[in-house]
Amino acid sequence: MSEREVARRMFAREFNDSNLQQGESMDRSPNFIVTPAGVICNRVFIVGVLTEVENIGVEGQTMYRARIADPTGVFTVYAGEYQPSAALFLASAKTPAYVAVVGKARVFNPEKGAYYMSVRPEEINIVDEYVRNRWVYVTALFTLQAVRIMERAMESGLRGSELERHMRAFTADSAGIARAMDHYQVSTGLMDAYRQMVMDALATIVDAAPPEKREAAGDGMALAIIEDMIKRLDRGDGVSYEALLDAAHRLGYEESAVEKTLNALMDAGRCYEPRIGILKLI
Known part of the structure; x- marks a missing residue:
């Protein structure tokens, strides 16, 4: 029996920007998706506000559609007879509520050029505001790491199999990086937009997470x-x-x-002062 894939963290905007499905050539299940940041994803872990639940089942079928908002957009979640515990949860859920979801990423492509992203939940639980804020912080860190790795890939000037081999030293998503570069025509502008997305997401939870809690989230996040x-x-x-x-x-x-x-950045050789009061990355 094969092991379950790790559920990846990502913001709704990056998830909904995705439309590249995993191919056979990468020795993966076709159910995998590749995001514009090169993340190869089969399962996701999301936390946000459950804003809407609708029973869209017909002729006695069980099918609920829910929308879960994070600071960057909205995830669409579907739960039916093959997700009985999630469907039962949604049947009695009250909105709005903070929820955490682990589920399968899905791409629906009804016609050429039309793509709809959704999540088929394996598990849904009620959480509190602190858990949501913590998810935003950690997801921000993972997203920034993915952006940096993609920028490294762009700086290499490589493409295809050469790029994949080159990036193996930096990420387990090297195959995704190579495919995303060509499929999404990844640019510096897109990565800058994702970086700004992260900053905007963090800004939305400042009032709910005072500085002392933010520092407790770990030096890695501040760096x-x-x-x-x-x-x-x-x-x-x-x-x-x-x-x-x-x-x-x-x-x-x-x-x-x-x-x-x-x-800490200066001690690590990642930042310096070319002039007093002026900071620059190395």
């Missing part, structure tokens, strides 16, 4: 966020400390946390 802020704000001459601090404040980071993170 990823501050590093990407520098990259996003740098127009070629570096970023002023004041501009970075202002952007960080909008996400709820105090100056002490920014200072600590900058010191």
Whole structure:
């Protein structure tokens, strides 16, 4: 019996932007999808607000359609007779409510050029606001990592099998990276849009997650966020400390946390000051 695939975290926008189905040539089930960031995905783990539930079954059939919103968009979830526990949950669910879902990613392609993404749930549970916020933080970190890996792929100048072989040293999604590059015509602009998507998603939960909780989420998250802020704000001459601090404040980071993170980036050789008060990535 084969092992279950790991459920991948991703925001609704990236999920709904996907329309590339896994092919036989990659030695995977056809049920896999490849996202624009190159993530190969069969199962997803999502957390958001259950905003709508509708019974769309006909002639006595059981089929519920639900919509679950995260800060970037909406996931569409279908549960029928083959997902009995999820269907039972949705039958009595009250909206709005925070929920966590693990399920199979599906692409419906009724006609050329038309693609509809959905999730077939294996499990749905009620969660609280803290769990939702925590999911947003961790999903942001995974998304930024995927964006960086895709940018590394673009910088390589390689394509196809050469790119796949090159990226094996950096990610288990090397085959997805290679296919996504060609299928989605991945550009710097798209990756910048995903980076901005992450920042916007984090900004929506600042009031619900005070800085002390944010710092408790782990130094890894702060490093990823501050590093990407520098990259996003740098127009070629570096970023002023004041501009970075202002952007960080909008996400709820105090100056002490920014200072600590900058010191860690400098100690790791990932950031430097070409001039006093100006920051630049290496």
